[in-house]
Amino acid sequence: MLNVEHLQAFYGNAQALEDISFTVNEGEIVCLIGNNGAGKSTTLMSISGIIKQKQGTIQFNGEDISQLPAHKIVSKGIIQVPEGRRIFPTLTVEENLKIGGFLKGKISKARLEEIYSIFPRLKERRKQLGGSLSGGEQQMLAIGRAMIGEPKLLMLDEPSLGLAPQIIDMIFDSIIALRKSGMTILLIEQNAELALDVSDRAYVVELGKCVLSGECEVLRNDQQIQSIYLGQHEQESVV
Amino acid sequence: MYLDILVSGLAVGCIYSLIAMSYSLIFRSSGVLNIGTGEFVMVGGLVGYSVISTLTTNYYLSIIIAMVIAGTVGYLANTLVFHPIQKRGGQDVHVLIASIAILISLPQIGALLWGAEPLSFPNNISQGQVNLGVTQISGMSFLIILLSFAIMIVFQVFFRFTRLGQAMRAIADDRIMSQLLGVNNHKYIAIIFLIAGGLTGIAGVLLGPIYYASYDMGTIGVKAFAAAVVGGFGNVTGAVIGGILLGLIEAFGGTMVSSQFRDLILYGILIAVMLFRPTGILGIKQRRDTA
Numbered sequence: 235m236l237n238v239e240h241l242q243a244f245y246g247n248a249q250a251l252e253d254i255s256f257t258v259n260e261g262e263i264v265c266l267i268g269n270n271g272a273g274k275s276t277t278l279m280s281i282s283g284i285i286k287q288k289q290g291t292i293q294f295n296g297e298d299i300s301q302l303p304a305h306k307i308v309s310k311g312i313i314q315v316p317e318g319r320r321i322f323p324t325l326t327v328e329e330n331l332k333i334g335g336f337l338k339g340k341i342s343k344a345r346l347e348e349i350y351s352i353f354p355r356l357k358e359r360r361k362q363l364g365g366s367l368s369g370g371e372q373q374m375l376a377i378g379r380a381m382i383g384e385p386k387l388l389m390l391d392e393p394s395l396g397l398a399p400q401i402i403d404m405i406f407d408s409i410i411a412l413r414k415s416g417m418t419i420l421l422i423e424q425n426a427e428l429a430l431d432v433s434d435r436a437y438v439v440e441l442g443k444c445v446l447s448g449e450c451e452v453l454r455n456d457q458q459i460q461s462i463y464l465g466q467h468e469q470e471s472v473v
Numbered sequence: 474m475y476l477d478i479l480v481s482g483l484a485v486g487c488i489y490s491l492i493a494m495s496y497s498l499i500f501r502s503s504g505v506l507n508i509g510t511g512e513f514v515m516v517g518g519l520v521g522y523s524v525i526s527t528l529t530t531n532y533y534l535s536i537i538i539a540m541v542i543a544g545t546v547g548y549l550a551n552t553l554v555f556h557p558i559q560k561r562g563g564q565d566v567h568v569l570i571a572s573i574a575i576l577i578s579l580p581q582i583g584a585l586l587w588g589a590e591p592l593s594f595p596n597n598i599s600q601g602q603v604n605l606g607v608t609q610i611s612g613m614s615f616l617i618i619l620l621s622f623a624i625m626i627v628f629q630v631f632f633r634f635t636r637l638g639q640a641m642r643a644i645a646d647d648r649i650m651s652q653l654l655g656v657n658n659h660k661y662i663a664i665i666f667l668i669a670g671g672l673t674g675i676a677g678v679l680l681g682p683i684y685y686a687s688y689d690m691g692t693i694g695v696k697a698f699a700a701a702v703v704g705g706f707g708n709v710t711g712a713v714i715g716g717i718l719l720g721l722i723e724a725f726g727g728t729m730v731s732s733q734f735r736d737l738i739l740y741g742i743l744i745a746v747m748l749f750r751p752t753g754i755l756g757i758k759q760r761r762d763t764a
Contacts, residue, residue: 308655337655
């Protein structure tokens with residue numbers, strides 16, 4: 235479905251991505267794991283067309299999308315939930331959801347209800363401003379907002395960031411539910427343990443390069459992964 | 474007498490509000506601080522004058538034509554100047570310099586086309602009186618207030634309830650996120666420049682009959698900019714409040730304290746407001762535009 239080959243990206247003169255290659259097949263959850271600053275978010279922003287200085291190929295269902303503007307990429311069915319959720323603070327919850335389906339035209343009540351049935355909390359708060367929600371509610375809204383655009387490929391950037399453990403469980407339960415409904419997902423997580431739990435395959439990104447890839451089951455037992463990512467995560471959580 | 478001052482202050486304040494809205498709309502959607510906004514007012518005023526003195530005697534028609542022309546000038550300013558500069562990596566300061574260029578060059582073009590003499594609108598537009606039961610007020614002021622409030626209400630409804638208006642608010646909140654949901658920012662920002670230019674065009678034709686139209690009438694933009702900042706820069710409702718407040722302070726300060734020191738009083742109060750509320754009455758809303 236998504237095929238990224240030798241992707242390089244630049245911020246001005248600084249090269250942020252050196253060589254990123256990976257594939258996401260239909261119906262899969264694929265995750266990119268790696269440390270902060272490894273280039274995971276830059277990869278998503280490049281796929282979404284926000285970062286325009288790039289080389290290499292990004293193919294979606296066989297079509298090269300690497301030179302398309304951001305809104306055209308959304309219309310192809312690639313929707314991103316960015317890091318930090320980026321809820322529109324001065325729009326209400328319901329207005330945030332409606333903007334999610336901007337390219338779908340007028341959003342029906344029934345469609346809104348579908349999202350509210352996944353995240354009932356959002357219905358309670360639908361008249362509230364986006365900026366007044368808690369972190370967990372914002373994450374639910376961000377995912378709901380992306381869902382309403384009916385993505386073919388959903389890209390989630392650090393959905394666990396800054397959330398309490400029980401909220402993280404809830405968010406990941408909803409990711410698993412999405413996957414069961416047939417959604418294809420590209421997941422980015424610093425929390426490698428969590429990511430390897432829900433994903434089918436994983437790629438390890440270091441300093442703008444994909445250095446390792448494989449089935450999550452295999453990677454989980456890899457000595458190197460255990461010591462660098464799974465081990466390190468435990469250290470972090472102690473701190 | 475107080476009622477007259479109130480009405481005329483409110484009328485001028487409404488004109489400030491329309492221009493201040495234009496400043497805020499442009500700034501919050503595109504990040505452009507367009508110092509040249511006042512010059513779009515001049516375009517509106519002079520075009521309105523030409524229309525009413527040569528084409529038609531219908532004042533409303535002149536408002537509509539001036540709105541369209543000033544809107545086009547606003548649209549072109551974005552398409553030919555601001556957007557290309559931003560796209561090529563220009564920073565805020567470069568955009569600001571470009572807008573100063575507009576501020577300086579547009580009046581020169583205005584003087585070339587319309588001459589340097591102030592041009593008076595026909596008297597019959599501004600002479601009428603409106604009966605309000607016990608008292609009479611100026612028909613022109615009444616029209617300005619009525620039209621301005623109607624425009625402000627239309628804007629509130631547009632931004633609140635239409636799909637396009639909501640998308641524009643989304644752009645204003647976060648320019649990256651709106652693109653990530655499929656909003657074509659470039660297109661909608663261009664439309665906002667068109668609308669903002671149109672607003673100032675209306676302001677120009679409304680201003681003409683109570684003062685005059687001339688190549689240098691764009692200096693009103695400075696006061697409107699102040700009004701936008703006092704209300705909370707980037708906030709459209711704040712722009713309305715700031716404009717009306719400025720108009721009233723100016724009217725009462727000018728007639729009841731001293732007409733000579735009218736501007737001194739006005740800007741003195743302005744500085745005082747900024748000292749107590751540096752972000753303006755309704756506060757500045759933050760915009761995100763980095764990935």
